[in-house]
Amino acid sequence: MTRRRKIYEGKAKVLFEGPEPGTLVQYFKDDATAFNNEKKGVITGKGVLNNRISEYLMLRLAEVGIPTHFVRRLNMREQLVKEVEIVPVEVVVRNIAAGSICKRFNIEEGTALPRSIVEYYYKNDELGDPLISEEHITAFGWAAPPEIDDMLSLSLRINDFLTGLFLGVGLRLIDFKLEYGRLYDENDQMRIVLADEITPDGCRLWDVETNEKMDKDRFRRDMGGVAEAYQEVARRLGITPESGQQDIKGPSTIQ
Ligand code: TMP
Numbered sequence: 042m043t044r045r046r047k048i049y050e051g052k053a054k055v056l057f058e059g060p061e062p063g064t065l066v067q068y069f070k071d072d073a074t075a076f077n078n079e080k081k082g083v084i085t086g087k088g089v090l091n092n093r094i095s096e097y098l099m100l101r102l103a104e105v106g107i108p109t110h111f112v113r114r115l116n117m118r119e120q121l122v123k124e125v126e127i128v129p130v131e132v133v134v135r136n137i138a139a140g141s142i143c144k145r146f147n148i149e150e151g152t153a154l155p156r157s158i159v160e161y162y163y164k165n166d167e168l169g170d171p172l173i174s175e176e177h178i179t180a181f182g183w184a185a186p187p188e189i190d191d192m193l194s195l196s197l198r199i200n201d202f203l204t205g206l207f208l209g210v211g212l213r214l215i216d217f218k219l220e221y222g223r224l225y226d227e228n229d230q231m232r233i234v235l236a237d238e239i240t241p242d243g244c245r246l247w248d249v250e251t252n253e254k255m256d257k258d259r260f261r262r263d264m265g266g267v268a269e270a271y272q273e274v275a276r277r278l279g280i281t282p283e284s285g286q287q288d289i290k291g292p293s294t295i296q
């Protein structure tokens with residue numbers, strides 16, 4: 042079998058050329074990084090769990106009318122997605138103060154925010170993803186005003202939906218990061234769709250009863266039990282791989 046062409050390798054995923062034009066294969070690695078690549082590690086089984094979790098969340102979001110790049114899961118570590126032009130803006134939605142907002146404004150972690158706050162970060166590893174405003178986005182041409190409007194309204198709808206979905210399984214959605222892409226149709230019409238992934242790598246999820254962290258903060262803060270936390274999120278969502286542990290450790294089918 043011929044080796045597929047690698048399009049892009051990120052910190053936690055690899056993108057390969059897809060089976061037909063306009064598609065890509067998104068491969069989920071077990072690699073984890075934090076603090077803009079300063080901290081590196083491997084969370085065994087993370088790629089398999091994240092592939093499932095992102096599939097599930099993207100499908101649920103599509104059901105409520107959120108356009109996404111997701112097509113279908115291919116195997117344990119891979120999913121087929123539509124090829125999009127990634128907007129170099131990371132959209133973070135925060136419901137409860139945690140992480141960088143606590144430092145920036147000296148807020149105690151766990152404080153409920155007066156309302157959900159949406160922030161934009163410039164997607165640029167060399168610069169460490171700096172916080173930006175709409176002014177920067179439009180002035181530097183990273184996205185046009187109507188695209189920002191779409192990203193903002195989609196992000197708030199996603200927040201509403203996911204907050205409820207996670208609450209239903211005993212998890213509080215503290216904050217999360219989204220990425221969007223431009224999808225061009227046959228007539229060269231463009232629309233903004235949700236891209237990348239939604240997984241515990243880019244969300245903060247706390248147990249409703251105990252406030253226990255069930256996300257990548259366990260890795261960032263050396264708390265241990267990282268894989269177990271991701272596994273528990275998948276279990277609560279009802280999507281634990283059927284054959285359990287064996288499934289997670291199984292060989293990847295990538296060529
Ligand atoms: P922060 O508190 O570090 O700014 O992160 C806010 C949320 O966004 C948190 O759930 C983690 C996620 N995030 C990413 O997924 N990638 C990133 O590069 C950053 C900075 C945050």
Ligand code: ASP
Nearest residue numbers: 052074075076077078079
């Ligand atoms: N994903 C980012 C990194 O790898 C930041 C983070 O998640 O903490 O550095």
